[in-house]
Amino acid sequence: MDLENIDTEKWMVLATEYGLKIIGAIVIWIVGAWIIKKILKATRKVMTTSNYDESLQKFLINLLSWGLKILLIITLLGTLGVPTTSFAAIIAAAGLAVGLALQGSLGNFAGGVLIMVFKPFKIGDLIEAQGEMGVVKHIEIFTTKLTGLSNKEIIIPNGALSNGNIINYTTEGVRRVDLTFGVGYDSDIKKTKEVLMDVLTSHPKVLKEPAPTVNVSALADSSINFAVRPWCNSEDYWAVYFGITENVKEALDNAGIDIPYPHHVEIRKQG
Numbered sequence: 163m164d165l166e167n168i169d170t171e172k173w174m175v176l177a178t179e180y181g182l183k184i185i186g187a188i189v190i191w192i193v194g195a196w197i198i199k200k201i202l203k204a205t206r207k208v209m210t211t212s213n214y215d216e217s218l219q220k221f222l223i224n225l226l227s228w229g230l231k232i233l234l235i236i237t238l239l240g241t242l243g244v245p246t247t248s249f250a251a252i253i254a255a256a257g258l259a260v261g262l263a264l265q266g267s268l269g270n271f272a273g274g275v276l277i278m279v280f281k282p283f284k285i286g287d288l289i290e291a292q293g294e295m296g297v298v299k300h301i302e303i304f305t306t307k308l309t310g311l312s313n314k315e316i317i318i319p320n321g322a323l324s325n326g327n328i329i330n331y332t333t334e335g336v337r338r339v340d341l342t343f344g345v346g347y348d349s350d351i352k353k354t355k356e357v358l359m360d361v362l363t364s365h366p367k368v369l370k371e372p373a374p375t376v377n378v379s380a381l382a383d384s385s386i387n388f389a390v391r392p393w394c395n396s397e398d399y400w401a402v403y404f405g406i407t408e409n410v411k412e413a414l415d416n417a418g419i420d421i422p423y424p425h426h427v428e429i430r431k432q433g
Contacts, residue, residue, distance in 0.1 A: 198231065270320045271303055289329060305319055331396055341391070343358065343388050344384075345421060345422070346386075349420060362390065374393060376391075
């Protein structure tokens with residue numbers, strides 16, 4: 163028996179078998195990489211057309227890219243004859259472990275996705291949520307950053323933000339300023355309403371439509387309270403709030419209308 167011929171035949175069989183597998187793996191890699199590129203391009207186009215947030219686009223594209231590449235690698239290993247069942251099980255177990263370890267982060271990620279998809283607010287909006295109020299500065303995957311009214315940075319986790327109540331003061335474009343002023347019981351109601359309405363109509367940032375209103379809201383223990391309701395553009399809210407408050411005090415004083423305040427009576431002990 164010619165051992166040299168046997169070894170040659172054996173190597174030829176092995177080379178043919180594994181050579182075909184390697185060639186097949188190379189072809190699968192090239193075709194798979196091309197398909198992945200096309201899928202990512204199409205997905206990016208759909209997201210751009212649907213006005214998805216840029217940060218969300220990048221994150222989802224990267225996530226999809228890694229998922230498709232892992233699938234391609236598993237397919238290549240199967241083509242080369244490597245058992246992929248246990249490999250897939252290891253990946254699944256690792257994914258489950260990571261998911262359990264990052265429950266909070268995953269909740270914030272899911273919240274970020276919901277915010278970016280449904281867009282309850284956008285950058286530049288004035289919102290109130292989770293007991294905080296501020297202008298939206300950044301919408302990120304895990305957190306949303308606000309600039310508070312005193313110029314402080316507020317960071318809110320997206321999980322809590324997406325599951326709680328959100329008040330968006332910017333969406334409608336205009337806001338109502340709710341103010342209450344009290345005058346003494348000796349004051350003339352009709353005259354007081356005229357003075358308050360004059361203050362509202364003379365302020366340059368108070369809108370004519372919707373029209374401002376002045377109404378008696380309560381007969382309190384020591385005052386007649388008036389609900390003063392001017393409307394303004396969202397960005398003018400604080401200018402109107404503080405301006406009207408100051409102007410009302412001056413106007414009531416000029417009209418001789420009393421603004422009641424607590425009177426403390428000091429009782430001295432005789433003896």
